[in-house]
Amino acid sequence: MAEQLAVQEALATLPPRYRIPLVLYSIEGYSVAEIATMLELSAGAVKVRLYRAREKFRRAYGVPGDATSRETASATDGRRSPKGDLQEEGR
Amino acid sequence: MSDCERIRVLLALRPADRSESERQLAGAHLKTCAACAELDRTYQEQDLLLERTAPSIAVRPEWELLLRQIQQRRGWRARARWATLLRAAVAIAAVVALVLGLNALFQQISRPGSVQPAAVGPAVAATETPTSVPVPTLTPTPTSTPMPVIPTAGPLSPPLPLAFGYGIQAHAFVDQDRVIQAVEDLGFGWLHQEVRWAQIEPAKGAYSWDGLDAIVESCSEAGIHVLFSVIEAPTWARGEQAGVGPPDDTQDLASFVGAMAARYRGKVHAYEIWSGQNLRSAWQGAPLSAEDYVQLLRDAHEAIKAADPNAIVVSGAPTPTGVNDGEWAIDDLVYLQQMYDAGLAEVCDAVGVHPIGYANPPDAYYRRGDFDPARVFDDHRSFFFRNTVEDSYGIMAENGDGDRLLWVTEFGWATSDGMETRPLPGYDFAADIDQGQQADYVVGAYVWAKEWGHTGVMFLSNLNSWPALGTEDEMALYSIVRGDWSPRPAYTALRDMPK
Numbered sequence: 001m002a003e004q005l006a007v008q009e010a011l012a013t014l015p016p017r018y019r020i021p022l023v024l025y026s027i028e029g030y031s032v033a034e035i036a037t038m039l040e041l042s043a044g045a046v047k048v049r050l051y052r053a054r055e056k057f058r059r060a061y062g063v064p065g066d067a068t069s070r071e072t073a074s075a076t077d078g079r080r081s082p083k084g085d086l087q088e089e090g091r
Numbered sequence: 092m093s094d095c096e097r098i099r100v101l102l103a104l105r106p107a108d109r110s111e112s113e114r115q116l117a118g119a120h121l122k123t124c125a126a127c128a129e130l131d132r133t134y135q136e137q138d139l140l141l142e143r144t145a146p147s148i149a150v151r152p153e154w155e156l157l158l159r160q161i162q163q164r165r166g167w168r169a170r171a172r173w174a175t176l177l178r179a180a181v182a183i184a185a186v187v188a189l190v191l192g193l194n195a196l197f198q199q200i201s202r203p204g205s206v207q208p209a210a211v212g213p214a215v216a217a218t219e220t221p222t223s224v225p226v227p228t229l230t231p232t233p234t235s236t237p238m239p240v241i242p243t244a245g246p247l248s249p250p251l252p253l254a255f256g257y258g259i260q261a262h263a264f265v266d267q268d269r270v271i272q273a274v275e276d277l278g279f280g281w282l283h284q285e286v287r288w289a290q291i292e293p294a295k296g297a298y299s300w301d302g303l304d305a306i307v308e309s310c311s312e313a314g315i316h317v318l319f320s321v322i323e324a325p326t327w328a329r330g331e332q333a334g335v336g337p338p339d340d341t342q343d344l345a346s347f348v349g350a351m352a353a354r355y356r357g358k359v360h361a362y363e364i365w366s367g368q369n370l371r372s373a374w375q376g377a378p379l380s381a382e383d384y385v386q387l388l389r390d391a392h393e394a395i396k397a398a399d400p401n402a403i404v405v406s407g408a409p410t411p412t413g414v415n416d417g418e419w420a421i422d423d424l425v426y427l428q429q430m431y432d433a434g435l436a437e438v439c440d441a442v443g444v445h446p447i448g449y450a451n452p453p454d455a456y457y458r459r460g461d462f463d464p465a466r467v468f469d470d471h472r473s474f475f476f477r478n479t480v481e482d483s484y485g486i487m488a489e490n491g492d493g494d495r496l497l498w499v500t501e502f503g504w505a506t507s508d509g510m511e512t513r514p515l516p517g518y519d520f521a522a523d524i525d526q527g528q529q530a531d532y533v534v535g536a537y538v539w540a541k542e543w544g545h546t547g548v549m550f551l552s553n554l555n556s557w558p559a560l561g562t563e564d565e566m567a568l569y570s571i572v573r574g575d576w577s578p579r580p581a582y583t584a585l586r587d588m589p590k
Contacts, residue, residue: 007144015312026138027145045276051103052314054134
């Protein structure tokens with residue numbers, strides 16, 4: 001149950017433009033084409049958003065199965081903010 | 092987008108959703124790139140994690156609500172739709188946060204020191220049966236209205252590699268959501284935003300950051316890099332002179348860009364200091380002088396680096412016009428050499444150029460004479476993309492600066508095809524090519540420059556001048572979307588171009 005809450009918290013840190021495609025794709029099982037239709041985006045834009053969503057989720061949650069990495073992420077909580085993602089991505 | 096980033100976009104998809112060629116491409120890459128292979132494993136674990144925890148994720152009802160919103164509002168203008176969705180998302184996030192908070196409180200009160208499945212019952216049980224979830228009201232309330240987020244100086248970001256990149260000029264003060272969405276859709280990584288100093292600091296020390304704050308935050312959220320191109324001194328810095336030109340005291344600009352770099356540290360990644368400063372139109376009230384310009388750049392560079400050492404400082408690009416009378420214009424290449432004579436190499440990270448293509452193809456060179464008797468603006472090397480790029484680099488190399496990259500802070504091809512008006516005088520060349528040629532030329536320029544290897548980020552002019560400024564403005568001719576935001580062929584070609 002702690003894992004479920006952690007996932008929930010990590011998802012909640014994602015901006016809607018990334019959270020919605022990720023939930024539709026990875027949890028609900030919709031295809032890229034279906035999501036593109038639903039959100040009125042091109043398939044390419046959906047793919048890019050999925051990639052960025054996964055990266056943001058990865059940083060917010062840490063590496064699945066690696067409790068240490070998630071604790072490390074929590075310890076640097078300011079860097080988990082969606083607003084801080086640019087720095088984290090090294091762009 | 093780098094090779095690894097392109098592969099990672101594929102890795103974010105389930106293997107079954109990749110085409111055969113994409114599978115082969117990804118497979119070959121993973122054999123040689125340990126970092127991407129590791130990421131691939133991470134994404135697979137991510138899928139397992141999300142599948143495992145999915146039944147009790149409290150955000151599940153949220154997407155249903157959002158989808159309902161989308162379906163109900165099809166046909167609305169995109170801006171109104173996204174604003175509504177954002178308000179709904181904030182309202183739902185508030186509900187989720189409230190549930191989580193109450194849940195945590197419940198745990199603390201009823202079962203201190205233990206975490207039992209029943210303890211998170213309220214949120215979990217509700218989401219396991221979505222149809223039974225009480226639908227939160229989506230009516231915006233004052234507390235659910237998104238408040239503008241004012242950026243504060245962030246931590247230093249790692250220095251960006253000075254590498255090739257895809258960028259575009261846009262008017263992001265208007266239609267901001269559409270601009271961000273288009274940049275993402277195009278698969279571009281950089282946005283070029285003009286910053287008119289006179290508008291941001293109308294009185295000395297009194298800054299008006301609101302518009303820029305919103306742009307920076309939107310780009311930051313979307314992972315888009317930003318270049319600010321700073322132009323136009325305020326009249327208070329010019330002895331109350333009217334017109335567009337430099338400040339009397341270069342330290343006034345240094346103070347402005349220093350404040351800007353501190354405010355947007357880590358979120359604005361590059362600054363171009365002035366633009367077209369070899370032209371009277373951008374340097375009014377003072378003699379055209381590369382030496383004076385380099386002094387302006389030197390002070391600005393120092394101030395920016397003091398505030399954000401990893402920000403990239405790009406020298407202002409001289410504009411090629413074919414005129415070299417010293418009064419109205421100094422030839423762009425002559426001016427660039429004068430910039431080097433004044434010490435350019437010590438005060439910038441990249442050299443800005445403006446290889447405007449006029450109506451000539453991106454692979455054509457000026458070879459004296461009239462390139463095409465049926466066309467105008469083709470009888471001087473200034474009107475040819477390749478000449479401007481390669482000749483500018485030639486000057487850099489001659490000055491021992493060949494390892495530095497050119498940043499193409501403005502390039503593009505204008506066409507009046509599809510517009511109901513003729514090009515303005517001076518922009519007659521826009522009638523010489525059609526929209527299909529415009530598409531071919533812009534793609535051709537990117538493809539060639541990436542292969543050539545001496546260019547950094549290339550900013551196409553432009554995304555949305557047509558809807559933002561109307562057809563009475565000459566920059567609309569370069570726009571890759573129409574007045575109603577429907578894509579011109581160049582938009583589609585750039586989006587589909589391999590990157």
